[in-house]
Structures are given as structure tokens and as C-alpha cells.
Amino acid sequence: MKAEGLANAAAIRAAIIDLDGTMLHTVPDFELALNGMRAQFGLAPITQQIIEPMVGKGSEKLIRDVLALDFDPARIDAVFGDAMAAYQRHYLAINGERATLYPHVIEGLQALKDLGLRLACVTNKPVAFTLPLLAKKGLAPYFELVYGGDSFPRKKPHPMPLLQVCRDFDVEPARVVAIGDSSNDAEAARAAGCFVLSVPYGYNHGKPVQSINSDGIVDSLLEAAKLISAHNVANS
Numbered sequence: 001m002k003a004e005g006l007a008n009a010a011a012i013r014a015a016i017i018d019l020d021g022t023m024l025h026t027v028p029d030f031e032l033a034l035n036g037m038r039a040q041f042g043l044a045p046i047t048q049q050i051i052e053p054m055v056g057k058g059s060e061k062l063i064r065d066v067l068a069l070d071f072d073p074a075r076i077d078a079v080f081g082d083a084m085a086a087y088q089r090h091y092l093a094i095n096g097e098r099a100t101l102y103p104h105v106i107e108g109l110q111a112l113k114d115l116g117l118r119l120a121c122v123t124n125k126p127v128a129f130t131l132p133l134l135a136k137k138g139l140a141p142y143f144e145l146v147y148g149g150d151s152f153p154r155k156k157p158h159p160m161p162l163l164q165v166c167r168d169f170d171v172e173p174a175r176v177v178a179i180g181d182s183s184n185d186a187e188a189a190r191a192a193g194c195f196v197l198s199v200p201y202g203y204n205h206g207k208p209v210q211s212i213n214s215d216g217i218v219d220s221l222l223e224a225a226k227l228i229s230a231h232n233v234a235n236s
Contacts (some may be wrong), residue, residue: 014117017180
């Protein structure tokens with residue numbers, strides 16, 4: 001967080017953390033699931049490099065974008081239901097199989113908890129994928145709340161999920177920081193009235209992290225915890 005961004009801010013009491021591209025490198029899982037779906041339509045496999053810029057805006061848009069590589073809009077509409085069902089079946093079968101933790105994620109989550117912060121995971125990944133993935137990677141115990149892209153009528157970049165976390169925690173948005181890898185996270189946080197930190201290693205739709213309107217770029221969740229700790233000490 002930039003000093004000027006928090007100069008007059010109260011102490012931070014909660015953090016809302018994204019999943020794909022922030023805590024876990026999940027593109028290898030997407031590669032398996034999407035190519036499994038594509039094979040059912042006789043389509044050639046695609047690479048992680050093609051997939052990565054498409055990740056982060058929910059499964060519906062991901063499937064449509066992947067199909068758009070080969071099909072026109074009318075054909076996409078015609079096969080979308082079958083394609084989504086195939087994708088979900090393949091993803092659930094391999095969920096977490098090739099996904100890896102980014103450096104210092106566990107240490108960062110523990111440090112945030114040690115600061116007394118309440119933690120929520122808010123992702124655009126469907127809840128049915130999110131919950132087993134968090135459990136498989138040892139992340140579930142750190143979060144009081146987990147919301148997915150299908151938990152509410154609107155998903156990030158809409159502020160609805162973040163505002164619900166603030167209500168659930170009974171913490172005003174100005175005392176909450178969202179940590180993510182993309183403009184989706186920043187836009188949702190700004191609209192909700194939360195602060196936002198960006199990590200530089202994730203999936204920002206193919207755009208540089210410096211283009212995100214955030215309060216700062218942190219190398220890891222552990223660095224985010226240290227920054228929040230320093231801020232809270234200065235504003236306690």
C-alpha cells in the first residue's frame with residue numbers, strides 16, 4: 001500500500017484474498033480441463049499461454065472465450081450448455097492436480113491471522129471448485145468465509161461479494177484490504193470502498209500489474225502482512 005493511500009486510514013481489520021493467480025497457480029489445471037472439453041468437440045488442444053489471459057472473469061466467460069477461438073457466436077450459443085457441463089466434469093476430476101502454491105502464501109496467511117485480521121477468500125471460481133481446492137492445498141483453515149463466482153448474482157469486478165464480506169464481518173470497508181492479482185480485484189475493492197494490494201505474478205488478463213489502480217504492489221502475501229502490520233502499528 002502506498003503511504004499516501006493509507007495516510008489517514010484507520011487500522012486494517014480484515015483481508016479479502018483472491019484465489020487464482022494470487023494464492024495458487026491454477027492455469028495448469030485449466031489446461032487439462034479446457035482441453036478435455038475441447039476434445040469432446042473435436043477441437044485441437046490449446047496452450048497455457050493462450051489460456052492465461054482468459055482466466056479470472058468466471059467460468060461462463062472463460063468457456064465462451066475458449067470456444068470463440070474456433071466457433072462463431074451462433075455456434076457458441078448452440079454448444080455452450082454441453083461445453084460448460086463437459087468443462088465442469090473435467091475440472092472436478094482434476095481439481096488441484098497440477099495447481100501449485102505461490103511462494104510465501106501459507107506464511108503470509110499465517111502472518112495475517114497473527115495480526116488478528118479476519119480473512120475471507122473471494123474468487124470468481126465456482127464454489128464447487130473452490131472449496132475442495134482450498135482444502136486440498138491446506139488453505140481452508142485460514143478462512144472464515146469463502147465466496148465463489150456463483151455465490152451472488154454478481155461477481156468481481158462488481159463490489160457485491162466484497163460488501164457482503166464486510167457485512168458478515170461487521171467491519172466497515174475502509175478497514176478492509178483486498179489482495180489480488182488483477183484489475184477485477186482492484187475494481188471491486190474500489191467500488192466497495194476497500195483498500196487493495198496487487199501481487200505481480202498472477203493473471204491480469206494479459207496486462208501489466210502496473211496498470212492496476214491499486215494502493216501498492218507486494219511481492220507476496222507475506223509482504224502484504226508486513227505492510228499491513230506496519231500500518232496498523234502506526235495507526236493503533
